[in-house]
Amino acid sequence: MTLSLHSPLKIGNHALAHRVVMAPLTRMRASEPGAAPHALNAQYYAQRASRGGLIIAEATQISWQGKGYPRTPGIHTEEQVSGWKTVVNAIHQKGGIVFLQLWHVGRISHSSHHPDGSLPVSASAVRPAGETFAAGFKRMPYETPRALLTGEIPSIIEQYDRAAALALEAGFNGVELHAANGYLIDQFLQDGTNHRTDQYGGSIENRARLLLDVTDRLIARLGPARVGVRMSPFGSVNDMRDSDPLSINRFAIEALSDRGIAYLHLIEPRVNAGLREDPNIDAPPSVASLFRPSFAGPLIVSGGFTKATAEAGIRAGTADAIAFGRAFIANPDLPYRMAVDAPLNPYDRPTFYGGAEKGYTDYPALQVEQGAA
Numbered sequence: 001m002t003l004s005l006h007s008p009l010k011i012g013n014h015a016l017a018h019r020v021v022m023a024p025l026t027r028m029r030a031s032e033p034g035a036a037p038h039a040l041n042a043q044y045y046a047q048r049a050s051r052g053g054l055i056i057a058e059a060t061q062i063s064w065q066g067k068g069y070p071r072t073p074g075i076h077t078e079e080q081v082s083g084w085k086t087v088v089n090a091i092h093q094k095g096g097i098v099f100l101q102l103w104h105v106g107r108i109s110h111s112s113h114h115p116d117g118s119l120p121v122s123a124s125a126v127r128p129a130g131e132t133f134a135a136g137f138k139r140m141p142y143e144t145p146r147a148l149l150t151g152e153i154p155s156i157i158e159q160y161d162r163a164a165a166l167a168l169e170a171g172f173n174g175v176e177l178h179a180a181n182g183y184l185i186d187q188f189l190q191d192g193t194n195h196r197t198d199q200y201g202g203s204i205e206n207r208a209r210l211l212l213d214v215t216d217r218l219i220a221r222l223g224p225a226r227v228g229v230r231m232s233p234f235g236s237v238n239d240m241r242d243s244d245p246l247s248i249n250r251f252a253i254e255a256l257s258d259r260g261i262a263y264l265h266l267i268e269p270r271v272n273a274g275l276r277e278d279p280n281i282d283a284p285p286s287v288a289s290l291f292r293p294s295f296a297g298p299l300i301v302s303g304g305f306t307k308a309t310a311e312a313g314i315r316a317g318t319a320d321a322i323a324f325g326r327a328f329i330a331n332p333d334l335p336y337r338m339a340v341d342a343p344l345n346p347y348d349r350p351t352f353y354g355g356a357e358k359g360y361t362d363y364p365a366l367q368v369e370q371g372a373a
């Protein structure tokens with residue numbers, strides 16, 4: 001049987017009805033100052049839920065220290081848990097499945113996001129180039145982060161563990177560890193940002209240790225069927241580099257494969273140009289085909305896919321499911337549109353981050369346009 005985007009797929013203990021996954025998408029529309037999801041966020045996710053469809057909810061900080069941008073949601077207070085419950089219930093009511101992406105941004109934070117005004121933390125004191133969104137959407141240069149002490153690492157692992165417990169309390173079907181795009185776990189993986197000399201730096205085994213320690217803790221908390229991991233091998237988003245990306249990523253992916261996690265989620269480096277410009281998709285060194293042999297479980301792949309390239313990847317077996325980002329922002333009924341080969345709404349980049357309904361809950365669904373139910 002030839003596989004397609006609309007073939008079923010088992011992820012963890014869930015039977016997905018199709019393989020059109022909603023990628024994690026930061027939209028900076030949580031409440032302030034509580035960083036909690038609210039009714040508008042529940043409406044947005046409900047619009048994008050489908051029966052048997054997998055949604056990976058946006059990157060969600062596990063602590064104030066892990067927060068990197070204005071109005072991103074958290075999963076470390078009771079107010080946030082109760083906000084997420086409304087989101088999860090709305091998705092479940094439509095028969096959808098939802099994992100929460102757990103996020104500590106490390107050096108990509110800014111002291112203005114921390115109630116105590118403390119500096120961002122990272123593997124080493126290496127400042128990212130460029131500017132970020134500080135509190136109140138103010139553009140500010142990045143700060144030089146403080147290198148975490150070896151003795152502080154257990155408390156970072158605790159933050160992930162507690163967030164996973166709260167995600168379960170909120171009703172999520174699982175969690176996705178954000179180990180991609182230059183955030184904290186990635187800052188430990190890559191030697192451009194990790195100059196440590198303790199057991200979390202130096203060799204490949206040491207640089208992968210935080211990723212694997214956190215993954216093991218999440219597995220202990222939730223079981224492997226409820227834990228996914230997202231990585232961006234060869235990615236340069238957020239000023240990242242490594243002297244030998246193939247070796248560190250192959251080692252980490254094989255170690256994740258041995259742990260029998262629910263899925264591995266890879267981002268194709270063709271989106272390196274950043275999500276601020278349209279990427280050049282003409283020269284895609286495919287990390288999906290490169291690492292497919294290293295991971296035994298389900299592989300979700302993301303980054304610049306069209307329906308045609310997604311179908312080709314699934315047919316060829318280089319991906320088991322495709323996560324769509326920008327197309328899902330603009331098309332709440334993307335799985336349906338792809339099933340019937342309908343044209344897609346174009347996305348509106350200026351409304352990606354911040355604001356309210358505009359560019360968030362006002363993209364039309366096909367059924368509504370046609371006046372059907």
Ligand SMILES: Cc1cc2nc3c(=O)[nH]c(=O)nc-3n(C[C@H](O)[C@H](O)[C@H](O)COP(=O)(O)O)c2cc1C
Nearest residue numbers: 023024025026058059275302303304324325326352
């Ligand atoms: C507005 C926006 C927000 C994003 N937020 C996240 C995020 O929270 N976590 C993450 O891992 N990736 C994030 N990404 C990356 C997407 O998940 C996805 O990998 C990327 O958009 C490429 O897929 P696409 O070409 O289908 O858009 C974001 C991308 C965009 C455009």
